Amino acid sequence: MIFSLFRKDPRRTAIAALYARIANASRNPGLYAALGIPDTLEGRFESLSLHVILVLRALRELPPPADDVAKDLTDAFFRDIDASLREMGVGDTVVPKRMKKVAAAFYGRAQAYDPAFNAGDKGALAEALGRNALGGDAPAASLARYVLAADKGLKAVTLDVLLESGPTFPAPEAFAEEGNR
Numbered sequence: 001m002i003f004s005l006f007r008k009d010p011r012r013t014a015i016a017a018l019y020a021r022i023a024n025a026s027r028n029p030g031l032y033a034a035l036g037i038p039d040t041l042e043g044r045f046e047s048l049s050l051h052v053i054l055v056l057r058a059l060r061e062l063p064p065p066a067d068d069v070a071k072d073l074t075d076a077f078f079r080d081i082d083a084s085l086r087e088m089g090v091g092d093t094v095v096p097k098r099m100k101k102v103a104a105a106f107y108g109r110a111q112a113y114d115p116a117f118n119a120g121d122k123g124a125l126a127e128a129l130g131r132n133a134l135g136g137d138a139p140a141a142s143l144a145r146y147v148l149a150a151d152k153g154l155k156a157v158t159l160d161v162l163l164e165s166g167p168t169f170p171a172p173e174a175f176a177e178e179g180n181r
Contacts, residue, residue, distance in 0.1 A: 030172030
């Protein structure tokens with residue numbers, strides 16, 4: 001019984017690898033330099049949230065056990081955010097309150113982006129991304145093109161491929177407008 005605590009859980013290992021690939025993609029310098037996401041703590045949260053949301057959208061379209069993978073991926077995301085808050089020195093009594101705000105922000109973004117994704121409405125998506133990811137009033141047209149291309153690419157991937165080699169995201173620089181370079 002006690003030795004089972006020391007065995008590697010292949011499912012947990014696969015989710016950890018998937019999450020690590022998503023987190024790495026969210027840190028691509030092109031997202032910040034070419035597409036205008038602010039290179040700040042908030043900007044990095046927005047980028048990570050956006051990439052997790054994209055993968056969760058793809059998992060929604062896949063057959064079981066994709067729903068379990070989506071749940072485990074969401075858990076990994078929130079565990080990482082919790083650990084990051086603690087690492088930054090946020091006290092144990094404050095972390096739960098901050099996590100409620102983080103969860104509300106994450107699910108709020110997902111809810112704001114979904115209708116625009118489902119309708120293929122680049123304008124509405126650009127406005128939502130401008131407000132959330134860029135933190136301004138101007139639409140984020142370049143980022144919207146990147147996100148729509150990533151969404152389309154992720155929906156063409158099977159669950160096995162997603163778990164084995166991870167999600168593939170397009171090069172952000174390919175979507176930058178001349179004024180953003």
